[in-house]
Ligand SMILES: Cc1cc2nc3c(=O)[nH]c(=O)nc-3n(C[C@H](O)[C@H](O)[C@H](O)COP(=O)(O)OP(=O)(O)OC[C@H]3O[C@@H](n4cnc5c(N)ncnc54)[C@H](O)[C@@H]3O)c2cc1C
């Protein structure tokens with residue numbers, strides 16, 4: 019009663035936001051520039067943090083201009099970091115709300131929300147004798163988490179970035195090369211052109227024998243999956259995507275967010291998550307690519323299309339949709 023309308027925990031949050039039992043949060047303790055567009059954010063997680071496996075990602079909730087936005091970032095620190103802090107490394111993308119905020123505006127001391135780490139882009143228990151990392155741009159982040167975690171007998175990396183100065187962690191990668199812990203080929207796409215996956219054998223002759231972890235833009239990963247499949251070694255390829263592959267778009271429709279009382283026109287290609295956020299509706303989210311289920315929302319009326327498969331879901335009692343990979347398929351009503 020003394021603390022009404024706030025709960026006692028709200029006061030505890032003010033003095034001890036990272037305590038055990040509180041909602042999991044983290045405090046940004048430092049932001050280190052990596053390249054002109056990328057920075058490493060050092061986070062002290064709260065007491066409930068369960069630790070990660072190299073290659074996993076964490077969902078973080080950040081307040082940008084007064085709105086809590088959730089995004090996923092791979093953890094780049096090793097699992098045995100002595101000070102208990104973890105790092106993510108973020109590349110600012112054009113018009114990106116959270117990435118630009120973290121790279122250019124986040125300040126030490128800021129509290130963020132955290133989820134427990136998750137993801138299956140990890141190494142097996144027994145480290146493979148020969149490893150290939152195929153990465154591009156910010157796709158190097160989960161792999162850096164692995165390289166910092168264990169020493170490999172035979173690790174090769176092919177990494178693509180427009181120019182040498184765009185290669186995130188370049189100095190550290192070259193230190194690993196100097197210590198003979200890694201063989202590295204950098205493909206500078208601004209001068210060399212895009213990596214032609216059909217010519218991977220010229221860079222890494224034994225690529226098909228290597229257990230491979232690949233992370234980068236959809237074009238690279240689609241080409242890699244096809245290449246490994248054609249050569250019958252698809253079980254050796256592990257991929258991590260930062261964005262969903264949108265394969266199908268169709269006609270859109272009028273979307274009603276009935277809890278908020280807003281109605282907007284939507285095309286058939288834009289995720290309802292984006293449509294809602296654009297309209298000022300509070301939309302829960304996480305990975306924004308269909309893997310975390312942080313965005314599920316009841317579909318009250320109408321129909322939506324899964325942008326990955328084209329499958330249509332029609333409203334019926336209890337039906338939930340993932341707004342990050344669903345678009346309007348005619349008029350629909352979303353319970354937000
Ligand atoms: C499992 C997982 C791990 C990830 N790890 C990392 C990481 O370690 N480092 C990192 O920098 N990012 C990572 N991401 C991507 C990250 O979650 C965000 O998608 C990214 O930072 C963009 O968010 P934003 O708010 O800045 O952009 P938004 O404001 O959401 O989008 C702005 C515009 O950019 C487009 N866009 C959104 N995401 C991307 C993207 N990834 N590439 C190109 N265009 C995009 C949107 O369609 C939109 O047009 C990861 C994503 C996943 C799913």
Ligand code: FES
Pocket residue numbers: 302303304305306307308309310311312313314340341342343
């Ligand atoms: S936000 Fe992760 S599944 Fe939709």
